Each structure stands twice: as structure tokens, then as C-alpha cells.
Amino acid sequence: MRRFVIVELDGDLIRDVLKEFHKNGTIEIVKWYIAEENRAAFSDFPSAEVFITSWRRGLSYTPTLTEMDERRLFTELDYILANFARDTEFYRLPYYEYKHVVHMMANYFADALRRVHAEAVLFQDLPHGPTVSVIYAAARILGIQTYSLVPSEQADFFHICTSIEDYGIFEIQPRVQSAGQSVVQIEKTYRKELAYMTEERIREDLGKSGKRRFRLFTHPRAWLAERRAILKRHGDKYDSVADFIERRIVLGISRYFRTKEYLRAARRAEASNISWSEKYVYFPLHLQPEMTTDTLGGCYRDQLLAIEQLARILPKDWLIYVKENPKQLFWMREKYFFKRLSCLPQVRYISRSVDTYQLMQHSQFVATISGTAGWEAISGGKPAVVFGQCWYKNFPGVFSFSDELDLEAVAGYFIEHRAVEEVFSAYRGKALKGIFRSDCLRDAKDFDAGENHKNMLQAMEFLFVKLDGAHP
Missing domain, CATH: 3.40.50.2000 (Glycogen Phosphorylase B;)
Structure with a gap:
């Protein structure tokens, strides 16, 4: 029974599946990093920890990275800092402040992984975002096996990767669908019908969709629930009201003028x-x-x-x-x-x-x-x-x-x-059937929650029993 750390994978579609494998002794989940809004669903799981805020609240760790480990961390710094760029918590920090934060987080999570004697870390998607990228780097530095569940180009299928470099290779994943499966017919044309590139989806992602703009009036309860979840998730980012004003209000004003300047620069170019x-x-x-x-x-x-x-x-x-x-x-x-x-x-x-x-x-x-x-x-x-x-x-x-x-x-x-x-x-023959992320549902057709649960149980059995057992 291998000792797993789970990063995210705490939503409704996958949470109970993973808990089942823990309860039946297939794996031991020694730590589960979850989102604040899902805390209530883990009241029965003492190893669960809100990972976004865990390293901030009373931050305490034993410096655990050796000199060689720190050198390896430095080689990951470009990858990590690129992922920090997406988070307003670290908006426009000086370079040396970024390094302080990365160093603290890397030592904190490396110490946490060692304390629970983690043997494998399972990620929701290829590791990205500031905290998750540091957890991934810490696991790699410590020589801990990593796995990522990566949604396929088909909404209801996914692949398993052992590293970022394994994406597109899927080295350890054998063909899981029938070898006699017929060859998929692909129209020989450049144009593809991509759900995420429709006019409406582009407008939605740019914040210009009427559905999003008027959501407060069309779906007030859902809008308020979203706001509460955001406050829970991000409240610890701010040290004070003044810090909130500087980061959010000033950033909002800055964003307006920087967008205008970007559009002018693009037109000139x-x-x-x-x-x-x-x-x-x-x-x-x-x-x-x-x-x-x-x-x-x-x-x-x-x-x-x-x-x-x-x-x-x-x-x-x-x-x-x-x-x-x-x-x-x-x-x-x-x-x-x-x-x-x-x-x-x-x-x-x-x-x-x-x-x-x-x-x-x-x-x-x-x-x-x-x-x-x-x-x-x-x-x-x-x-x-x-x-x-x-x-x-x-x-x-x-x-x-x-x-x-x-x-x-x-x-x-x-x-x-x-x-x-x-x-x-x-x-496609290497893909596992199932949806584990709720954001993939909008592109899925004829979704059946019961059937999906069965598919995810089969897929996780493949990982935990067949694949993980063959890949120590």
C-alpha cells in the first residue's frame, strides 16, 4: 500500500472515488491538499489541508533542502516564477521577494512531504499555478514519484503522466482500450470545431459575455455563492484593508490603463x-x-x-x-x-x-x-x-x-x-474514460453522474493497482 499525497482532486466528481480507495486499503492518503470551499466535505479526513493558505497560517518549517536540493530548485525557478505571474497575490513583487516566497514554500512543502513519508504525489492536471508548481518541484527534488491526471482533447477522457516531460509520450501508460479498436476517421482539413474557441466562449473568457456581466441580476444566489467562495479562497492573501486596496483596487485601475496601452501597442505593431x-x-x-x-x-x-x-x-x-x-x-x-x-x-x-x-x-x-x-x-x-x-x-x-x-x-x-x-x-487508445474536473462538464455530452463514477473507479483502479504497482 503506497503512501499518496493528493493535490486538489477535491471536487464532487473525484473526491469520493479517491476516498474509497483509501478506505479499502488500496492506497493510504497521508496528505490531501484541498481548496477552502471544499473544506466541509473533508470533515472526516484529518489529513486534509487547505493548501493555498497552509503555508501562510503560522508558517513554520524545518529547513530541509540540502545545498544540492537548492541548486535543483534554482533550475526550476523560471518554471515556478512563470506560474507565479498568474496570481495577483504576488503582483509586481521585486525579484528577491519572489525568491523569498519560493524558498519558504519549497522548504515548507518538502518538509511536509518528508514528515508524512510520501511515496507518490497525484496532481489534478499538469502542475501549474504558484503553489502547485512548488509542490511539484519539491516532490521531484526529493525523488518522489509524481502522477498527473490530464484531460484529453475528448471531454470525457483523460491520460496519466508521470512528469511534465512525459506529456505527449505517456511512457508508462499501456493501451487501455481494445487493440482491435477501429481507426478513428479524421477529416483532412485545418479547421476544427473547438468548443473553447467559439465566439461566445472567447467573449466569456475576456469578461465580455452578457451572461457573466448580468449574472448578479439573472442568478443572484449563484453569484453570491461564487463571491463567498472567492472570499474564502483568497481572504488570507491580504494582510490588511490597506493591502487589499493596494492589490485589488490599484490593480483594477492599472489593468484598465495597461489594457488600453496594450491594444495601442498591438495596433502600432x-x-x-x-x-x-x-x-x-x-x-x-x-x-x-x-x-x-x-x-x-x-x-x-x-x-x-x-x-x-x-x-x-x-x-x-x-x-x-x-x-x-x-x-x-x-x-x-x-x-x-x-x-x-x-x-x-x-x-x-x-x-x-x-x-x-x-x-x-x-x-x-x-x-x-x-x-x-x-x-x-x-x-x-x-x-x-x-x-x-x-x-x-x-x-x-x-x-x-x-x-x-x-x-x-x-x-x-x-x-x-x-x-x-x-x-x-x-x-486515444491510451486514454481512460471519465471526467474528474467540473469545468470539463460544459463540453461533455449526455453526462451521467452514476456512469461517470463507475468510470472513475475503474480508471483509478488502473492507476493504483495496475499502473502504480508496475511502476515503483
Whole structure:
């Protein structure tokens, strides 16, 4: 019976499933880091701890990281600080203050993992966000096995990863669906119907949806419940009323003006005209901050570094057409982003109004950190160069960036569509059925809670009995 630490996975869809495996002795959950709003559901679970605030309240720990451990922590610092950028608690702290916080958190969680003699840590999704990224780094430094449940591109399936680097490889996960399963038919086209990129979803994510704006009046009880949950979750972030005013009100004002400046800078940077006859690489930018870059991007979470490296080996007469993500606001797109971009003469910053699929069609190939654009490209017959980890990384027509890449050979690579379908089918064959995150429900069809519970029991048995037992 292995000793597990669970990070999140505390919602209605998965909580009771994990408790069942603990109660029947399959695993021992020695610590469970949960969200404040779910505290009541863990009154019967003494090892549960509200992880967002746990390291703040009466913070006390024994410095546990050795000199070598601290060196390893330093190598993770770029990944960790990129994940801190998404949290207003650490908004615009000086670099040395960030280091103090990371050092305290890393020692706190490393000490906690050692105290409970943790043998494995199970994460909800690939580790991202400030606290979770530090827990992941601490586990890795201590040599503790990690697992992540990662939602698939299908709403009701997921994969298991042993590390960030395992994403797209799924090394230890054998085929779990029938080997005789028929090959999935994929239409050979760039355009995909992506639920998270519909016009309504984009407006919702940008805070412009009428449903969100008028939720106080249309669903007052739900709105008040959400506000209470937010206060519970984030109340400990603020030292005083003055601290709250500085962080929230000043930030709100700053956000307004920074958004205006970002939009002006983006308009100034836009290429006045583009030519479809030019030889160019299409590079659609990722939304940031976002897990797909901050966690999966490696050093290329700095997207301009990827563009610079691509420009450095670009054939002489080629260009790079860069287009902004439709959901992007000012975060990580401020003054020096555009100054740095302007230093690259081969780059054209393309208006958001230009159709992404037309840009894809006329390009030599598509370049992306880990985005869906790479999948859209190869499933439509266009090669893709990727800089980070992505679920389709080992598919035909996908090339991992390196200095040795011959970009003209990449552009001329012929993708056998049947091979894409076969590899995609094998990828789906490794997926486990079930939904464990409530935010995935909005894209699920004909959801049945009872059936999902059974699926999650089978999936977790696969992890805890078959997979974990074979992977000490």
C-alpha cells in the first residue's frame, strides 16, 4: 500500500472515488491538499489541508533542502516564477521577494512531504499555478514519484503522466482500450470545431459575455455563492484593508490603463499589408499566462525566445507571420514585448482580423509552443514545428525544434493522412474514460453522474493497482 499525497482532486466528481480507495486499503492518503470551499466535505479526513493558505497560517518549517536540493530548485525557478505571474497575490513583487516566497514554500512543502513519508504525489492536471508548481518541484527534488491526471482533447477522457516531460509520450501508460479498436476517421482539413474557441466562449473568457456581466441580476444566489467562495479562497492573501486596496483596487485601475496601452501597442505593431505569395512560417501566439506555455513550454514559455530561435535559422528569403491569440490581454504583452519583437526584421505581426486558417494554408509550415494549431496543421496536411510538450508531439509531420532542423526539408515533408489517423487512434487508445474536473462538464455530452463514477473507479483502479504497482 503506497503512501499518496493528493493535490486538489477535491471536487464532487473525484473526491469520493479517491476516498474509497483509501478506505479499502488500496492506497493510504497521508496528505490531501484541498481548496477552502471544499473544506466541509473533508470533515472526516484529518489529513486534509487547505493548501493555498497552509503555508501562510503560522508558517513554520524545518529547513530541509540540502545545498544540492537548492541548486535543483534554482533550475526550476523560471518554471515556478512563470506560474507565479498568474496570481495577483504576488503582483509586481521585486525579484528577491519572489525568491523569498519560493524558498519558504519549497522548504515548507518538502518538509511536509518528508514528515508524512510520501511515496507518490497525484496532481489534478499538469502542475501549474504558484503553489502547485512548488509542490511539484519539491516532490521531484526529493525523488518522489509524481502522477498527473490530464484531460484529453475528448471531454470525457483523460491520460496519466508521470512528469511534465512525459506529456505527449505517456511512457508508462499501456493501451487501455481494445487493440482491435477501429481507426478513428479524421477529416483532412485545418479547421476544427473547438468548443473553447467559439465566439461566445472567447467573449466569456475576456469578461465580455452578457451572461457573466448580468449574472448578479439573472442568478443572484449563484453569484453570491461564487463571491463567498472567492472570499474564502483568497481572504488570507491580504494582510490588511490597506493591502487589499493596494492589490485589488490599484490593480483594477492599472489593468484598465495597461489594457488600453496594450491594444495601442498591438495596433502600432501590426503589419500594414501581407502577401500570400511570400514564403513564411505561421506562428500563432499562445494565450498567456496559461498552462500550455508556462508549464509545457520549458524555456520557450518565453514565446519571443522561440520566435528568435526560429528566425536565427530561417532561410534568407522567408518571413515569420506572428498572430495574437484572440483571448489575449495585456499580461505578458507589455512595452518590452513589442520592443523586442520589433528587433526581428523577418517578423510580421499580423492583425487579429486575418483568418488563422488562411494563414495556415499559405504557410510553409506552422510553428507553435504546444498549441492546438500544430494539430490543426498536421491533420490538414501541413507540417508543424513544436517547441514544448504537446499531446501530438510524436505524430507524423511534427518536428521538435532544434538548431539542426532543415526548415526547407520540414516544409517539403509529405504527411500521410492515414498514418496520422492511426497514431491518433493509438493515442486515444491510451486514454481512460471519465471526467474528474467540473469545468470539463460544459463540453461533455449526455453526462451521467452514476456512469461517470463507475468510470472513475475503474480508471483509478488502473492507476493504483495496475499502473502504480508496475511502476515503483
